[in-house]
Amino acid sequence: MVAQFASRGNLRNRVIELENVSTSYAGELKPAIKNISLEIRKGEIVLITGPNGAGKTTLLETILGLLKPYEGKIKLLGYEMPKDAIKARKYCGYLPQDFIKPAGEPFIVKDVVAMGFASIGKNANNGNILEALKKVKAVELLNKPIGRLSAGQQQKVLMARALARQPKILFLDEPFSSVDKEARHEICDILENLNRNENVTILIVSHITPKIEFDRIIKMKNGMVISC
Numbered sequence: 001m002v003a004q005f006a007s008r009g010n011l012r013n014r015v016i017e018l019e020n021v022s023t024s025y026a027g028e029l030k031p032a033i034k035n036i037s038l039e040i041r042k043g044e045i046v047l048i049t050g051p052n053g054a055g056k057t058t059l060l061e062t063i064l065g066l067l068k069p070y071e072g073k074i075k076l077l078g079y080e081m082p083k084d085a086i087k088a089r090k091y092c093g094y095l096p097q098d099f100i101k102p103a104g105e106p107f108i109v110k111d112v113v114a115m116g117f118a119s120i121g122k123n124a125n126n127g128n129i130l131e132a133l134k135k136v137k138a139v140e141l142l143n144k145p146i147g148r149l150s151a152g153q154q155q156k157v158l159m160a161r162a163l164a165r166q167p168k169i170l171f172l173d174e175p176f177s178s179v180d181k182e183a184r185h186e187i188c189d190i191l192e193n194l195n196r197n198e199n200v201t202i203l204i205v206s207h208i209t210p211k212i213e214f215d216r217i218i219k220m221k222n223g224m225v226i227s228c
């Protein structure tokens, strides 16, 4: 803990840097996010909150290089975005909003987690798949079809897939939106452990405030950061 705290003051440990970033969607007059400047340091666990339409998802997707800003500068793990998005994204795990899979989805949990390993060119086997599922307390789901699981269970499996990539940064968009209170607490515990034990930087977008001791809470409204 001491080492992690000491590193917070170190400028070289900035993993996300935004300078006056604005993004708008094609055909829209008003930018979805405007003039955003912020820095996230290695090992921070950060909540990005604000009402629907505040620009939270747009901000995450802009940082990840999935949307191109029309002005401003972004660095993700030192890589210039979106130019070096492919390089930077190798070190990132992203759980998009509205992740629920349809009941007919053919993949079983084992395949879904294996995809996480494959995405970084690593061979999946029963050992590392089980290890990833163990981290999210979902070992018993190994052979279940993903589409037949509850939202909370699916969320855990997709988190295991994201963890298989051994991300330095985890981006989670509304991970609590369709899970019950019990699953929410479990997911909060998992995230806190990951942050503490493996020093994964975690950005959580949520319009509710989950029970996590955040290092920082970033509040957004009308496409702008109103407090940070």
Ligand SMILES: Nc1ncnc2c1ncn2[C@@H]1O[C@H](COP(=O)(O)OP(=O)(O)O)[C@@H](O)[C@H]1O
Pocket: 025, 026, 028, 032, 050, 051, 052, 053, 054, 055, 056, 057, 058, 059
């Ligand atoms: N695909 C899109 N096309 C056009 N406008 C969009 C699109 N997605 C989001 N927006 C608009 O951008 C703004 C920010 O949306 P979003 O980032 O999804 O907010 P939040 O995640 O905080 O709910 C809103 O005004 C929304 O209507």
Ligand SMILES: [Mg+2]
Pocket: 056, 057, 058, 097, 173
């Ligand atoms: Mg959103």
